[in-house]
Amino acid sequence: xxxxxxxxxxxxxxxxxxxxxxxxxxxxxxxxxxxxxxxxxxxxxxxxxxxxxxxxxxxxxxxxxxxxxxxxxxxxxxxxxxxxxxxxxxxxxxxxxxxxxxxxxxxxxxxxxxxxxxxxxxxxxxxxxxxxxxxxxxxxxxxxxxxxxxxxxxxxxxxxxxxxxxxxxxxxxxxxxxxxxxxxxxxxxxxxxxxxxxxxxxxxxxxxxxxxxxxxxxxxxxxxxxxxxxxxxxxxxxxxxxxxxxxxxxxxxxxxxxxxxxxxxxxxxxxxxxxxxxxxxxxxxxxxxxxxxxxxxxxxxxxxxxxxxxxxxxxxxxxxxxxxxxxxxxxxxxxxxxxxxxxxxxxxxxxxxxxxxxxxxxxxxxxxxxxxxxxxxxxxxxxxxxxxxxxxxxxxxxxxxxxxxxxx
Amino acid sequence: xxxxxxxxxxxxxxxxxxxxxxxxxxxxxxxxxxxxxxxxxxxxxxxxxxxxxxxxxxxxxxxxxxxxxxxxxxxxxxxxxxxxxxxxxxxxxxxxxxxxxxxxxxxxxxxxxxxxxxxxxxxxxxxxxxxxxxxxxxxxxxxxxxxxxxxxxxxxxxxxxxxxxxxxxxxxxxxxxxxxxxxxxxxxxxxxxxxxxxxxxxxxxxxxxxxxxxxxxxxxxxxxxxxxxxxxxxxxxxxxxx
Ligand SMILES: Nc1ncnc2c1ncn2[C@@H]1O[C@H](COP(=O)(O)OP(=O)(O)O)[C@@H](O)[C@H]1O
Ligand SMILES: [Mg+2]
Numbered sequence: 001x002x003x004x005x006x007x008x009x010x011x012x013x014x015x016x017x018x019x020x021x022x023x024x025x026x027x028x029x030x031x032x033x034x035x036x037x038x039x040x041x042x043x044x045x046x047x048x049x050x051x052x053x054x055x056x057x058x059x060x061x062x063x064x065x066x067x068x069x070x071x072x073x074x075x076x077x078x079x080x081x082x083x084x085x086x087x088x089x090x091x092x093x094x095x096x097x098x099x100x101x102x103x104x105x106x107x108x109x110x111x112x113x114x115x116x117x118x119x120x121x122x123x124x125x126x127x128x129x130x131x132x133x134x135x136x137x138x139x140x141x142x143x144x145x146x147x148x149x150x151x152x153x154x155x156x157x158x159x160x161x162x163x164x165x166x167x168x169x170x171x172x173x174x175x176x177x178x179x180x181x182x183x184x185x186x187x188x189x190x191x192x193x194x195x196x197x198x199x200x201x202x203x204x205x206x207x208x209x210x211x212x213x214x215x216x217x218x219x220x221x222x223x224x225x226x227x228x229x230x231x232x233x234x235x236x237x238x239x240x241x242x243x244x245x246x247x248x249x250x251x252x253x254x255x256x257x258x259x260x261x262x263x264x265x266x267x268x269x270x271x272x273x274x275x276x277x278x279x280x281x282x283x284x285x286x287x288x289x290x291x292x293x294x295x296x297x298x299x300x301x302x303x304x305x306x307x308x309x310x311x312x313x314x315x316x317x318x319x320x321x322x323x324x325x326x327x328x329x330x331x332x333x334x335x336x337x338x339x340x341x342x343x344x345x346x347x348x349x350x351x352x353x354x355x356x357x358x359x360x361x362x363x364x365x366x367x368x369x370x371x372x373x374x375x376x377x378x379x380x381x382x383x384x385x386x387x388x389x390x391x392x393x394x395x396x397x398x399x400x401x402x403x404x405x406x407x408x
Numbered sequence: 409x410x411x412x413x414x415x416x417x418x419x420x421x422x423x424x425x426x427x428x429x430x431x432x433x434x435x436x437x438x439x440x441x442x443x444x445x446x447x448x449x450x451x452x453x454x455x456x457x458x459x460x461x462x463x464x465x466x467x468x469x470x471x472x473x474x475x476x477x478x479x480x481x482x483x484x485x486x487x488x489x490x491x492x493x494x495x496x497x498x499x500x501x502x503x504x505x506x507x508x509x510x511x512x513x514x515x516x517x518x519x520x521x522x523x524x525x526x527x528x529x530x531x532x533x534x535x536x537x538x539x540x541x542x543x544x545x546x547x548x549x550x551x552x553x554x555x556x557x558x559x560x561x562x563x564x565x566x567x568x569x570x571x572x573x574x575x576x577x578x579x580x581x582x583x584x585x586x587x588x589x590x591x592x593x594x595x596x597x598x599x600x601x602x603x604x605x606x607x608x609x610x611x612x613x614x615x616x617x618x619x620x621x622x623x624x625x626x627x628x629x630x631x632x633x634x635x636x637x638x639x640x641x642x643x644x645x646x647x648x649x650x
Contacts, residue, residue, distance in 0.1 A: 002512075002519055009507035305503040308464055309565075310492020310520045312485060401464045402455075405499070 007323035010295070011330075017291055022331040024287035025381055028280040029335025030342065032377050033370075035276055037343050039269050040368035045353065047229060050262055053193045055255040056100075056131050056223035057232050058239075060086050063249040069220070073105065074176040077218035078250065086222055086250055089242050095231040100127035101219040103210045107173035109153075109185075109203055114161040118203045120171070122210025122219075131225045132193070140165035140189030148206045150188035156200030158190045165189060171205075175215035183213050195261075284381060289388035292324050296392040303396050304404030313397035317390065324389030325382060332381040336374045343367040409476065410437035411572070411605055412461060417470035419456050419628075430456040431467070432628040438605060440572075443596060446609035447616040448625035454609040455577055457625065461607065462495055462575045463487045475572055492521025496566030496604070498576035498595065502558040504550040510537065510561050511546040517569045524569065536564040539598055556587035563595050567602055574599045576608040588612070 011018045051057055061069075062078045069076045078086070083101060090099045103122035108115050125143035143150055151171075153163060163169060167187045175181050185205060193199055211217060226235055232254060243250060256262055296303075303316055351365040396404075419431040430453045438444050446454045459465040460472060463479055464487075472479050475494065479487065496517070497503075504513050514533050518524055524532055537543045540560035550558055559579060566574055576595060580588030592608075592615065599606045616622050624632040 002516070005512075006505070006507055013507055301501075301503065302505065305499070305505070307488070308462070308491065308497045309517050310488050310490075310495075312488045315520075402459050405464070405503075 003319055003322050004326070006319060007326050010299075010323055011327055014295065014298075017294065018327060021287055021291040021327055022334065025284050025328060025331035026335040026338060028284045029332050029377050029381060030339035032277055032280055033336055033339025033373055034342055034346075034367065035273065036370050036373035036377075037339070037367035038365075039273050040370045040373075041366050042269060042353075043266060044368065045366075046262060046265055050259060051225075051229065051255050052131065053135055053195070054132065054198070055258050057226045057229065057255055058224040058236065058252055059258070060090070060222040060224065060250050060252050061220065063251050065220070065251060066253060073220075074216070077103070077216065077220055078222070080217045082248060082250060083219055083222065085246065085248055086243075089246065089248070090222065090224055090239065093235060093239055093242070095226045095228060095235050097225045097227045098127050098130045099225075100124045100131055100223045101207055102128075102221045102223060103207055103214065103216075103218070104220045105173060105210070105214060107171050107213075109157070109169055109171050110161050111163070111167070111169055115170075115172075116157060116160050117201065118157060119198075119201050120173075120203045120205065120210065122205055122207040124207055128204070128223075131223055136192045137189045138192050140187070142189060143204060143206060144188070145206065147188065148209050149184065149186045151185040151203055151205040152189040152191050153187055154199030154202035155190055155192050156196065157203060158187070160200070163187050171213065173213045175213070177215060179215075181213050181215065183209060185209070281380060281384060285384050285388055288324065288328060288385050289392070291327070292320065292389045293392045295323070296320055296396045300396065300399070300404050300407035303399065304401050304407065307401045307404065316397040317393045320393035320396070321386065321389050324385045324393075328381050328385030329378065332378045335381075336378065340369060343369060409473070411440040411442070411475055412436075412438035412607075413471070413473040414457075414461065415471045417457070417460065417467055417472060419453075419460065419465075419467045430628050431460075433470070434625075434628070434630055435470075436623060436630065436633065438607065440605055441600075441603060443599070443606040443620055444608070445616055445619040445622040446607065446625060447611070447613075447622060448631065450611075452625040453628040454625055456628075458575050458577050458607060458609055462497060462573075463491050489521060492517070493523065493569070494572045496569070496571040496574045498559070498562050498566050498574070498579045500578040500581045502550070502555070502562050502582075504558055504561055504565075506550055509547050509549050510542055510553070513550070513561055514564045514568050517565060521569070532568060533564075536568050536598075539601075540564045540594060555583050556591060559583065559591050560594065563591070563598060567598055567604065570602055571604055574604045574606045576606070578609055578611065580610065580612065 060078075062076045062082070065076045087099050090096050101124050105120055107118055107120050109118045109120075110116060123143065125145045129142050137152070138155060140152070143152055151169075158164075161169070165187050169185055169187060170182055171185050172180065172182050191199070191204075193202065207219070226232060236252070236254065239252070243252075306316060306319075346365070346367055353365045414434055414436045417431050417434040418429070421428040421430055434453075434457060446457065448454055456465070460467050461474065463474070463482070477490065479490070482490070505516065508516065511533060514536060515529065518529050518532075534543065537546055540563055542557060542560055542564070545553065545557065550561070553561070574595070579595065580591055583591060592612075595608070596606065610616065616624075619634070622632075622634045623630055
């Protein structure tokens, strides 16, 4: 089509101006692609950290647990029978990597000199280790199912009671019948989890020993870890159906319902991202309109000539629109390509990211390739180019033909 | 009825507080196939008259009919369409599209309208390039051509869609005398072959005196029409547009 040929040749003809406009758009788009990939990398890093630090993808509880367990923890635990049924159901579901039981309670941990209230979690040591892959042992070792006396303490808690690895401590708790009970435990490790506040009072121990202390066979939750976070909705739908079918008296909660921290961080980053996009798009708008205003002005007498040959006003507008859009689309695509090239390069550098606010662990930087951002950026740049071109072109097309012809 | 009929044409330009009466009651008629030369001092209204007859500009009063079409109240779309099909222009500054080569420049009007079916376009373009002696320059761009060559391209472009009317506003003003003469006779020859009516405005006195028909303008009025069928008094014309 002639209109494309003319547009393309004009882009080449006014090289410096075209290069300037293309570079403006390219840099802007590449910036958005890069920053978008960075933000997405943060979301994913944060999400996976949260999931793997304590929540799992999904937790199964006794029906009514979420509303009532704080008021009456003993009454809303899952019986061994329910637990077994739920676990066998989960373990045959696709994408489920591992399930692990937990018993949660509070107690006093300490020695003759020091003691502290602790949030204690009795776990299946072997499977819990898989779920807590983001939990770092800073000293000593992980829990071991072959060592039922072993416990690990959060870093803050260990400091609070001045406990070292190898120390024998006394754990005081209340049985489900309301009787005080005590067991001796030995510190085998000290850990850092995702959140510092948690580490200040957290302790983990083998499930069997915990159940002994509380004189119960029940558990609070079954924590479920999937092989891929993206499959969570499908897994929930699948499991939900089966639970209904088997009439199990359980409820479930996805990881993001257990903490609002993730959503807060996402909102914060989205705010940054939006603002940066806005700034970049304003720059692009000025770049393109400046280019197109000059382009249209410079070709005033050409417009007069085309009109004298019988081109309609719409034909003039079309010619410039094609030109503006061609320039912008070319630049936007180059920008996306550049952004991705830089993404690839940065990822190949293996950079470690500092810990996000409120957490104690960093994670490797892996900028994401976010296709949605490519498409939306190209679409927005095209829209901007459309308007940046349309108005100068409209104005030019309305100019009296004789005036346009006289224009030198 | 004549091919072009202009009655009492008035055109006034407003420039801030200044008004310029560019045409103050011009009447003329041009027959089909006629070749009319327009002369007169600069600022006398030649271009203004050509633009109006060429359907490029509006006017304040009077009437203009071309090939039976009264263009007084025509809208922009109709006028554009009418130009695309019926009128060819040759300008003083050649006005070629710099990004199109010679062939594409000549081809351009065919995309905008006209009656030549696509199958015959190539033939028509080549015929015209041959006629203006640029068949070997078809792939050249305007900036690779001399002024005379550029104007030849412009002539081919103005005639390619077989317009009924060819309008040339000082087509030789930017050319040396010899080239200008050659361009002028080429234009007259070709337009005769195509059967187009021609209106040319020029400062070339020689041409004006030799012309079959010549109209001299002065201050927006017809000063002299060498084959005029009627001559109205100066006073009549002066008060014709109020
Ligand atoms: N666009 C315009 N605005 C204001 N005045 C104009 C315009 N075009 C032409 N004129 C005036 O109208 C008169 C006739 O101009 P023009 O038709 O160009 O004369 P010519 O072509 O014979 O030199 C001149 O006085 C000129 O200054
Ligand atoms: Mg003039």
